[in-house]
Amino acid sequence: MEARIEKVKQQLQSQGYKLTPQREATVRVLLENEEDHLSAEDVFMLVKEKSPEIGLATVYRTLELLSEMHVVEKMNFGDGVARYDLRADSNKHHHHHLICVQCGSMSEIMEDWLLPLEERLDREYGFTVLDHRMDFQGICAKCNNVNKPPETDSGT
Amino acid sequence: MEARIEKVKQQLQSQGYKLTPQREATVRVLLENEEDHLSAEDVFMLVKEKSPEIGLATVYRTLELLSEMHVVEKMNFGDGVARYDLRADSNKHHHHHLICVQCGSMSEIMEDWLLPLEERLDREYGFTVLDHRMDFQGICAKCNNVNKPPETDSGT
DNA sequence: TTAGGTGCAAATCTTTTGCAGAAAG
DNA sequence: CTTTCTGCAAAAGATTTGCACCTAA
Numbered sequence: 001m002e003a004r005i006e007k008v009k010q011q012l013q014s015q016g017y018k019l020t021p022q023r024e025a026t027v028r029v030l031l032e033n034e035e036d037h038l039s040a041e042d043v044f045m046l047v048k049e050k051s052p053e054i055g056l057a058t059v060y061r062t063l064e065l066l067s068e069m070h071v072v073e074k075m076n077f078g079d080g081v082a083r084y085d086l087r088a089d090s091n092k093h094h095h096h097h098l099i100c101v102q103c104g105s106m107s108e109i110m111e112d113w114l115l116p117l118e119e120r121l122d123r124e125y126g127f128t129v130l131d132h133r134m135d136f137q138g139i140c141a142k143c144n145n146v147n148k149p150p151e152t153d154s155g156t
Numbered sequence: 157m158e159a160r161i162e163k164v165k166q167q168l169q170s171q172g173y174k175l176t177p178q179r180e181a182t183v184r185v186l187l188e189n190e191e192d193h194l195s196a197e198d199v200f201m202l203v204k205e206k207s208p209e210i211g212l213a214t215v216y217r218t219l220e221l222l223s224e225m226h227v228v229e230k231m232n233f234g235d236g237v238a239r240y241d242l243r244a245d246s247n248k249h250h251h252h253h254l255i256c257v258q259c260g261s262m263s264e265i266m267e268d269w270l271l272p273l274e275e276r277l278d279r280e281y282g283f284t285v286l287d288h289r290m291d292f293q294g295i296c297a298k299c300n301n302v303n304k305p306p307e308t309d310s311g312t
Numbered sequence: 313t314t315a316g317g318t319g320c321a322a323a324t325c326t327t328t329t330g331c332a333g334a335a336a337g
Numbered sequence: 338c339t340t341t342c343t344g345c346a347a348a349a350g351a352t353t354t355g356c357a358c359c360t361a362a
Contacts, residue, residue: 040352127294127295173342210344214342
């Protein structure tokens with residue numbers, strides 16, 4: 001945890017930015033909620049619990065800055081708000097999302113399935129991939145089970 | 157063209173909706189700009205050229221309706237506006253985008269590279285894919301060339 | 313001292329909604 | 338008639354910006 005904060009601090013400083021208390025509080029919230037995809041408003045409310053004096057604009061500015069520095073990933077699931085995800089150190093790429101259109105649940109896959117495709121893009125299209133986004137919409141395992149209950153035929 | 161309008165008309169009518177002149181004008185604009193990814197505002201301005209009396213709210217409502225009927229695809233590239241794409245009849249899936257972070261250009265790949273992955277999702281995660289979204293950000297072929305000019309060393 | 317940061321409030325921008333009237337079956 | 342649809346204007350919600358003050362190298 002502290003190590004990761006330190007790393008962000010160095011990243012910021014290398015570009016002439018400071019890790020102010022507000023920024024640190026924001027990063028901590030992101031760190032503590034790494035599993036979620038928080039909106040700016042979410043982050044704001046969580047930061048406020050510990051640093052009540054912080055302003056929403058500062059949170060926006062911090063998230064924007066972190067986004068530019070590729071510390072967080074700014075995403076859009078189509079619900080009208082931007083959501084922010086801390087980037088795992090090891091994982092230069094964004095993870096993929098499975099969004100269930102029935103129950104709205106969202107899970108993630110960390111596997112990086114796209115490397116072969118990215119190599120192909122480079123070869124065939126001359127396009128050098130820096131990042132990608134891949135989301136799937138469909139029916140999750142749970143809903144699939146509910147839809148098709150066990151085939152214990154009670155029929156004629 | 158007329159055939160596709162007719163088809164939309166039938167889709168709408170099958171759900172009790174009408175293909176009003178405004179809706180038809182909107183669909184025509186989408187049809188004429190199938191290559192682009194128009195925002196609601198874009199569509200509005202294009203429709204206005206031929207039907208100046210139309211209101212922006214109507215365009216939004218129409219796009220929303222078409223989106224629900226899966227006639228268009230509502231997308232989000234993270235630039236703060238929703239964009240709309242007519243769905244090709246043949247192509248149940250969304251195409252993929254290559255977005256250049258240097259010049260901002262966007263091109264598309266129509267190949268469906270994800271079928272193997274989708275089968276794997278079904279097998280390994282029990283997740284039935286209905287649709288997907290895949291976008292790549294990176295450096296396009298053109299910018300790659302500009303960045304690395306021919307190695308005619310004009311040396312020391 | 314100077315550039316970077318902050319909080320607040322106002323402004324901006326996209327999208328949605330309420331409403332009264334028009335159109336169509 | 339009754340339902341669907343429309344344009345307009347107002348509202349809502351998310352994000353950005355102007356500004357005066359603050360803070361650390």
